[in-house]
Amino acid sequence: MKEIVVISGKGGTGKTSITASFSVLAGRDAILADCDVDAADMHLLLEPDFANPGDFYSGEVSEIIEDKCTQCGECMKVCHFDAISLIDAKHRIDPVSCEGCGYCTHVCPENAIISRELNVGKCFVSSVKTGTKMVHARLGVAADNSGKLVAKVKNEAKELAVKLGKKYVLVDGSPGIGCPVTSSLTGADFVVLVTEPSVSGVHDLKRLYELVKKFRIPAGCIINKADLNSKTSQSIIDYLKEENILYLGSYKYDLAFTRAMTEGKTIVEWDGANSISLSIKESWEKIKESLL
Amino acid sequence: MKIAIASGKGGTGKTTLSTNLSVFLSETEKVVLVDLDVEEPNSGLFIQGKLLSEHIQYKEIPEWVQEACTLCGECQDVCNFNAVIQLGDSIMVFPELCHSCHACSGLCPVGALPMKPKEIGLIRKYKYNNLDFVESRLNIGEEQSTQLIANTNHFTDENYNNDYIKLFDSPPGTSCPVIEATKGVDYVVLITEPTPFGLHDLKLAVDTMRDLNKKFGVVINRYGIGNDDVIGYCEEENISILARIPNRRDIAELYSRGELLYDKVPEFGSEIISLWNNIRKEVEAE
Numbered sequence: 001m002k003e004i005v006v007i008s009g010k011g012g013t014g015k016t017s018i019t020a021s022f023s024v025l026a027g028r029d030a031i032l033a034d035c036d037v038d039a040a041d042m043h044l045l046l047e048p049d050f051a052n053p054g055d056f057y058s059g060e061v062s063e064i065i066e067d068k069c070t071q072c073g074e075c076m077k078v079c080h081f082d083a084i085s086l087i088d089a090k091h092r093i094d095p096v097s098c099e100g101c102g103y104c105t106h107v108c109p110e111n112a113i114i115s116r117e118l119n120v121g122k123c124f125v126s127s128v129k130t131g132t133k134m135v136h137a138r139l140g141v142a143a144d145n146s147g148k149l150v151a152k153v154k155n156e157a158k159e160l161a162v163k164l165g166k167k168y169v170l171v172d173g174s175p176g177i178g179c180p181v182t183s184s185l186t187g188a189d190f191v192v193l194v195t196e197p198s199v200s201g202v203h204d205l206k207r208l209y210e211l212v213k214k215f216r217i218p219a220g221c222i223i224n225k226a227d228l229n230s231k232t233s234q235s236i237i238d239y240l241k242e243e244n245i246l247y248l249g250s251y252k253y254d255l256a257f258t259r260a261m262t263e264g265k266t267i268v269e270w271d272g273a274n275s276i277s278l279s280i281k282e283s284w285e286k287i288k289e290s291l292l
Numbered sequence: 293m294k295i296a297i298a299s300g301k302g303g304t305g306k307t308t309l310s311t312n313l314s315v316f317l318s319e320t321e322k323v324v325l326v327d328l329d330v331e332e333p334n335s336g337l338f339i340q341g342k343l344l345s346e347h348i349q350y351k352e353i354p355e356w357v358q359e360a361c362t363l364c365g366e367c368q369d370v371c372n373f374n375a376v377i378q379l380g381d382s383i384m385v386f387p388e389l390c391h392s393c394h395a396c397s398g399l400c401p402v403g404a405l406p407m408k409p410k411e412i413g414l415i416r417k418y419k420y421n422n423l424d425f426v427e428s429r430l431n432i433g434e435e436q437s438t439q440l441i442a443n444t445n446h447f448t449d450e451n452y453n454n455d456y457i458k459l460f461d462s463p464p465g466t467s468c469p470v471i472e473a474t475k476g477v478d479y480v481v482l483i484t485e486p487t488p489f490g491l492h493d494l495k496l497a498v499d500t501m502r503d504l505n506k507k508f509g510v511v512i513n514r515y516g517i518g519n520d521d522v523i524g525y526c527e528e529e530n531i532s533i534l535a536r537i538p539n540r541r542d543i544a545e546l547y548s549r550g551e552l553l554y555d556k557v558p559e560f561g562s563e564i565i566s567l568w569n570n571i572r573k574e575v576e577a578e
């Protein structure tokens with residue numbers, strides 16, 4: 001079983017639309033994982049049934065039991081996140097600012113502070129329209145996406161793939177270069193970088209690849225909206241050569257992507273003969289080949 | 293006045309809007325643009341100002357003093373983030389996991405874990421014509437952007453007084469970094485696209501803003517693609533639409549070259565002007 005992770009640094013490059021297209025092409029061969037938990041959009045194209053929901057807990061938040069508190073102020077002195085304040089002569093913890101470090105619970109002489117686990121979201125193992133399963137999550141409002149939920153989604157997908165004897169785990173990765181994307185990359189066999197030929201696209205691609213290099217995972221790159229700036233596209237291709245990144249193709253700037261999405265379809269289903277659909281098929285073949 | 297520019301996910305035009313709005317405003321007002329998208333700070337690609345100063349940013353992490361340690365194990369027990377672990381007869385600290393809460397350091401009975409600064413990123417101050425620009429950049433491999441965002445907010449407060457209009461280009465998403473980035477602001481501008489993805493991410497962002505009790509409005513980028521569902525949603529929910537930026541190939545091309553748009557594409561410039569008028573109205577309301 002091989003794990004393929006699609007990432008793009010920042011959003012707006014078409015990463016999710018492309019991953020969903022790969023999912024359709026892979027059909028029953030792949031288990032899908034939506035690790036872009038901040039903006040989990042793959043479900044909009046793949047019609048999951050939101051089955052097997054499970055609560056996901058991550059981190060803690062502390063709370064003062066008023067009856068036990070003598071208002072001594074020790075807790076406030078140690079909190080480094082300004083989460084404890086004195087309001088109307090009472091010490092209170094602001095749950096949004098509380099980092100859940102538990103320092104206050106250890107210094108309170110009255111044992112008046114308790115911590116409770118934070119329910120940060122729900123995780124699903126759905127059946128999708130491509131005849132396979134997708135693991136995905138819905139993060140609660142203002143929840144901390146520390147990467148743990150990403151790790152959970154991915155691990156469940158992997159276990160399922162092993163159990164069902166699937167060839168691939170296809171992961172829509174997280175944005176940025178922080179903790180969630182690090183969790184998405186851990187254990188991957190191949191990384192697909194999706195970029196666009198803009199100054200910010202190039203900048204993000206390079207920054208992201210610095211991170212990928214640390215993991216020593218082989219990578220390929222797709223240049224989306226390539227014709228918007230052919231000069232920059234060419235310079236990206238040169239960069240890929242220098243870095244030994246597999247060039248997976250250039251896609252045209254085309255509103256067909258959006259039109260397909262508006263109908264809840266991936267572009268390869270919407271119009272298999274569209275030039276982008278053909279390019280996506282070619283990229284997918286290249287990825288499969290490089291994993292042999 | 294403090295305004296945050298945010299969106300449910302990246303790539304919806306947040307940076308385009310922040311840079312153009314701030315350069316436009318700086319023609320007549322005192323403005324500072326602060327790029328808080330510390331994992332992917334891109335504003336500087338569009339505003340190539342003159343570098344005024346650099347400020348290395350630190351977070352505090354515990355440093356083990358072997359000679360003092362009695363291997364009592366207290367530090368490992370109190371750390372809620374598994375960032376300090378006892379391995380045989382040594383104590384190991386994992387700086388990327390550490391939230392700098394000081395618990396292990398403060399609770400170590402013999403003071404064997406003093407907190408020491410560790411570099412996590414860099415704040416740079418620029419001047420571009422009349423505009424002040426602050427860029428904050430997280431080091432690669434560093435995982436906690438929230439601390440750096442907090443530092444940058446603090447830095448902005450110290451360096452720019454209340455005469456300034458402060459615009460914050462916020463990180464995308466709805467989790468901790470955004471919450472830190474929008475903490476003290478008067479108003480949040482949410483950018484979206486009129487597509488099913490855009491609508492879905494907008495709803496999450498709206499829920500978050502309501503949860504945080506923020507005033508906010510919506511800008512629709514690439515107006516003309518997709519469908520009218522975003523508009524329908526905003527009307528139903530009584531959310532102001534502050535501007536509609538047309539979908540045009542020339543905009544996408546200028547953007548790809550890193551150019552500012554408000555002075556080159558009149559249809560874009562007029563939306564920036566009405567955006568600002570609408571923000572002011574909304575902030576001054578009540």
Ligand code: SF4
Nearest residue numbers: 079098099101102104
């Ligand atoms: S758990 Fe930590 S962050 Fe929360 S209130 Fe206590 S000391 Fe402050």
Ligand code: SF4
Nearest residue numbers: 069070072073075108
């Ligand atoms: S340390 Fe305990 S008793 Fe003292 S103010 Fe805090 S909660 Fe109350």
Ligand code: SF4
Nearest residue numbers: 361362364365367400
């Ligand atoms: S708490 Fe202090 S003395 Fe105890 S093991 Fe940790 S560093 Fe050593």
Ligand code: SF4
Nearest residue numbers: 371390391393394396
């Ligand atoms: S400072 Fe807090 S988070 Fe960091 S190692 Fe110590 S207890 Fe853990």
